[in-house]
Amino acid sequence: MPSPTADAPPPALRLVDIGVRFGGIAALDRVSLRVSPGEICGLIGANGAGKTTLFDVISGLRIPDSGQVEIAGRTVTGWSPHRRARAGLRRTFQRVQVFGWLTVEENLLVAHEWRRGGGGVLADLVGSPTRRRREVQLRERAAEVLEECGIAELRHRQAAALPIGTARLVELARALMDQPSLLLLDEPASGLDHGEAARFADVVAEVRDRHGTAVLLVEHDVGFVLRRCDRVVVLHLGQVLAEGSPEAVRDNPAVRDAYLGTAVPG
Ligand SMILES: Nc1ncnc2c1ncn2[C@@H]1O[C@H](COP(=O)(O)OP(=O)(O)O)[C@@H](O)[C@H]1O
Ligand SMILES: [Mg+2]
Incomplete structure (x- = not known):
């Protein structure tokens, strides 16, 4: 019997048990996550949690020591960044690159x-x-x-x-030229004032609404992530500490202890 979800589209991104070691340090330890088409997923975690390493693994700048990367149902673990781009992946970088x-x-x-x-x-x-x-x-x-x-x-x-807020929109526009199925944004709100960050998030949400683009974004500004993402994944010391709705993550005691402290932005 086919299951009711037999015809559901594959996840835009699926990571299975990703492991990356630098010498004796496990930068990523059995990290699994998925992002559905049309979902805006935030990735947060303290410095050294493994966020950049994970982005590098997804975009193909680093091949993991173990585990599997899938984009839109295709296994791309050993693929070059260029080949992944042709499979529908685009990324922007933390420093503006226009x-x-x-x-x-x-x-x-x-x-x-x-x-x-x-x-x-x-x-x-x-x-x-x-x-x-x-x-x-x-x-x-x-x-x-x-x-x-x-x-x-x-x-x-x-x-x-152009001012930086506008330059970030140019970068976003450039990433959208080929209508990617999966968009990785590395600290898109960094250097932006509140109004510019809100405008950027509005554009991303509109693109998602119109084209079903899946978005995974790393962001330092936890308030931005909690307000603008459908789902949040928390990395801590190379492992997934928690994931869920912004509210669930914000109220998770383990997340508060490990990362958010007591001053949780609303
Ligand atoms: N090229 C590298 N060589 C050695 N250790 C690294 C390298 N890149 C990252 N690390 C280590 O891996 C861990 C995760 O780093 P990183 O992915 O940069 O975290 P984040 O982006 O969340 O701050 C840290 O302990 C960091 O020191
Ligand atoms: Mg980093």
């Missing part, structure tokens, strides 16, 4: 071309009719994504001139 000398639109086009291994925007400009058509499509896609991110009017602005 190309300052390019316009906002060019930032989107260039990253796309690099991923495709194509000849670049310049080659398109002087190239064949096919390339010209491709370029038109790319510019249309860029316009669409910039609109979704609420920065359409900045299309021709030089990226270097």
Whole structure:
């Protein structure tokens, strides 16, 4: 008998018993988690908990010593970052990485071309009719994504001139060009003021609502995570200490003892 969930889509991300050791230290110890399509999942934990190592394992910058990584039902454990990108994964980095000398639109086009291994925007400009058509499509896609991110009017602005809150939206837009199924965000609110962080979170939520994108975000700002995530995973000394709804995690005594202390943000 097929189970009622037989046709359910596979998790956007599934980690099974991930282990990473650095010398004698277990940076990650049997870490398992899953993120469903359309879910915004927050990953928190004190310094040294293993958050960055876990992101590196998911994105393919580090191959784990043990365990398995699955993206949208495919086992990708040994795959390169590039191959994972083609399987639907995108990430942003903790430090803003826009190309300052390019316009906002060019930032989107260039990253796309690099991923495709194509000849670049310049080659398109002087190239064949096919390339010209491709370029038109790319510019249309860029316009669409910039609109979704609420920065359409900045299309021709030089990226270097943008405040950090806007630069983070450009990075997000760049990550969305190929409509990823899974988006990893590394401390997206870092360096942003309250209003900028709220705007960023609104855009992420809208993208999720519209496209069913799964989001896993590492964030230092626990208040941001508790307010804006559907589910929260707490890492502690390389292990999953707790996971659940923001409320459950906030009220979990073990989490309070190990991590949140007594001053829990609302
Ligand atoms: N390249 C490395 N070499 C040795 N130890 C590392 C390396 N990267 C991380 N670690 C150790 O692994 C543990 C987890 O680190 P990390 O993933 O950076 O945690 P977090 O991002 O949560 O602060 C820490 O004990 C850290 O010192
Ligand atoms: Mg880190």
